[in-house]
Amino acid sequence: MVAERKQSAQRGEAERSAGGARPPARRAPLGTGFIFHERYLWHDTRSAAGFIPAGGMVEPDRHAENPDTKRRFRNLLAVSGLLEKLVEIAPRMASEDEVLRVHRREYLERVKKLSAENGGDAGVLTPFGPGSYEIALLSAGGALAAVDAVLDARVQTAYALIRPPGHHAEADQGMGFCIFSNAAIAVHHARAARGLARVAIVDWDVHHGNGSESAFYADPSVLTISVHQDNYFPAGRGALEDMGEGAGRGYNLNVPLPPGSGHGAYEAVFARVVAPALRRFRPELIVVASGFDGGAMDPLGRMLATSATYRSLTRMLVEVAQEVCGGRIALTHEGGYSTAHVPFCGLAVMEELSGISTGVVDPFLEFFMAIGGQALQPHQEAVIRRAEKQLDLLR
Numbered sequence: 001m002v003a004e005r006k007q008s009a010q011r012g013e014a015e016r017s018a019g020g021a022r023p024p025a026r027r028a029p030l031g032t033g034f035i036f037h038e039r040y041l042w043h044d045t046r047s048a049a050g051f052i053p054a055g056g057m058v059e060p061d062r063h064a065e066n067p068d069t070k071r072r073f074r075n076l077l078a079v080s081g082l083l084e085k086l087v088e089i090a091p092r093m094a095s096e097d098e099v100l101r102v103h104r105r106e107y108l109e110r111v112k113k114l115s116a117e118n119g120g121d122a123g124v125l126t127p128f129g130p131g132s133y134e135i136a137l138l139s140a141g142g143a144l145a146a147v148d149a150v151l152d153a154r155v156q157t158a159y160a161l162i163r164p165p166g167h168h169a170e171a172d173q174g175m176g177f178c179i180f181s182n183a184a185i186a187v188h189h190a191r192a193a194r195g196l197a198r199v200a201i202v203d204w205d206v207h208h209g210n211g212s213e214s215a216f217y218a219d220p221s222v223l224t225i226s227v228h229q230d231n232y233f234p235a236g237r238g239a240l241e242d243m244g245e246g247a248g249r250g251y252n253l254n255v256p257l258p259p260g261s262g263h264g265a266y267e268a269v270f271a272r273v274v275a276p277a278l279r280r281f282r283p284e285l286i287v288v289a290s291g292f293d294g295g296a297m298d299p300l301g302r303m304l305a306t307s308a309t310y311r312s313l314t315r316m317l318v319e320v321a322q323e324v325c326g327g328r329i330a331l332t333h334e335g336g337y338s339t340a341h342v343p344f345c346g347l348a349v350m351e352e353l354s355g356i357s358t359g360v361v362d363p364f365l366e367f368f369m370a371i372g373g374q375a376l377q378p379h380q381e382a383v384i385r386r387a388e389k390q391l392d393l394l395r
């Protein structure tokens with residue numbers, strides 16, 4: 001009885017802090033763009049190549065990074081009625097020159113050649129089939145289209161539901177299912193072609209945004225922030241101490257949260273580290289590397305985030321963007337591997353961006369907000385306190 005009451009009280013508290021039932025704060029004045037292309041679903045990560053061990057001992061499984069989560073995210077937008085209220089923006093192919101702002105020519109040529117043959121592996125855990133070079137260009141071009149639409153004031157915010165993802169790709173190799181570094185390519189475009197002086201990348205994917213970090217590690221004009229599961233993937237990357245180098249020192253912030261971190265930890269990081277960093281840096285555009293693999297149901301992450309978590313993080317980013325950069329946010333899709341959960345996390349983000357509430361109830365929300373460990377824990381607090389100290393380096 002006592003346990004029951006305690007549980008119900010915890011649930012009540014979780015729901016209150018979740019903000020799940022509250023309608024979004026305000027409508028986006030210029031509307032919210034949405035970028036998608038059928039061909040994103042045709043990128044073939046192979047049934048058993050690379051990631052899932054085959055070896056003849058177990059039935060070949062699907063690759064974790066397959067089209068389903070992306071398709072189902074978009075399907076929920078459509079069925080909920082939200083999709084028709086978004087501004088549809090067509091992606092384009094990124095040019096080779098745009099890709100080469102981040103990647104080496106040898107790497108681009110290798111992917112192009114393998115793609116024209118029978119596919120291969122772009123580097124570490126990045127299998128692909130024939131034709132994926134063009135799809136990867138279209139994926140990077142989706143990020144470019146999102147940035148251009150926001151900078152042209154066609155929309156206030158834009159979400160690029162693109163595939164393959166990008167934030168692990170390094171200059172000379174693909175990594176972690178990522179072929180080209182979509183967010184970094186889009187940020188270079190914003191700087192070089194659109195003349196922006198300062199851009200920020202906020203990466204909430206459960207894995208470290210190593211590709212974005214590498215692209216701007218010595219560059220004080222791009223603030224890169226990654227909130228991820230501590231010491232997970234890639235191994236050895238994403239430490240608190242990795243703060244940028246040379247002139248870029250202080251302009252790379254890593255918040256490696258312990259496995260098991262939930263709603264309270266993510267909210268605390270965004271309220272106490274991410275938002276203050278953005279207020280100090282005052283970017284002219286915020287690019288978000290949006291992975292939903294920090295979700296409580298994700299097969300590749302060990303965190304407890306819910307749709308209410310992503311709703312809350314989005315709300316905080318929208319508010320800070322309105323303060324510092326005219327509300328300009330472009331999101332690029334990254335990971336997220338739960339076919340059941342990703343659509344609801346994605347819908348919550350799109351509702352907050354657009355300021356349009358669909359009334360769709362996340363059937364998992366109440367259950368996951370009530371499980372133990374959603375509140376900020378002392379060992380998570382310790383990490384956040386250390387990250388807060390690094391804000392002093394930001395000017």
Ligand SMILES: [Zn+2]
Binds near residue numbers: 207293
């Ligand atoms: Zn990820």
